[in-house]
Amino acid sequence: MLVELSAVLAAVAFVFLVFYLIQTLKSLKLSLDQITLTMGQMKDEVTQISSEVQDVILNTNEMAIDVRAKLAKLNHLFSSVNDVGQVVHELTSSMKQSATGFIDAVKQTRLPKDTPSLSRRWQTILQGAAVSVEMWKKFKSKKTPHMGSMK
Numbered sequence: 001m002l003v004e005l006s007a008v009l010a011a012v013a014f015v016f017l018v019f020y021l022i023q024t025l026k027s028l029k030l031s032l033d034q035i036t037l038t039m040g041q042m043k044d045e046v047t048q049i050s051s052e053v054q055d056v057i058l059n060t061n062e063m064a065i066d067v068r069a070k071l072a073k074l075n076h077l078f079s080s081v082n083d084v085g086q087v088v089h090e091l092t093s094s095m096k097q098s099a100t101g102f103i104d105a106v107k108q109t110r111l112p113k114d115t116p117s118l119s120r121r122w123q124t125i126l127q128g129a130a131v132s133v134e135m136w137k138k139f140k141s142k143k144t145p146h147m148g149s150m151k
């Protein structure tokens with residue numbers, strides 16, 4: 001009788017064990033079904049995202065090409081601006097040298113005190129005109145080669 005009671009108890013314990021095992025397996029099956037569904041949705045979303053990323057990369061490449069082309073065009077403009085800057089620098093240097101020469105010439109020309117002031121004025125004006133003509137010639141000589149190279 002003890003053996004029969006033990007067999008019944010073992011059978012009941014086995015039934016409870018199988019019942020809880022079935023419940024656990026059902027729960028596991030539901031979790032796996034949810035994971036499968038989620039993975040399928042993620043696959044669709046990843047496909048959409050990768051398509052959008054490819055579009056963004058393509059647009060970025062096109063913009064980079066466009067920017068490079070525009071920068072190449074601007075290089076010529078900056079080169080021209082540099083040339084103009086050099087010409088202006090040379091012109092101002094020439095003007096400065098001529099003005100310095102004019103001032104030195106006026107300072108060096110000292111008329112005797114007994115010379116009437118009207119003739120002193122005319123002499124100063126003539127010297128100024130001579131220096132102006134010299135400045136104009138220097139300006140023209142520096143301007144002519146640069147203009148010829150720009151044509």
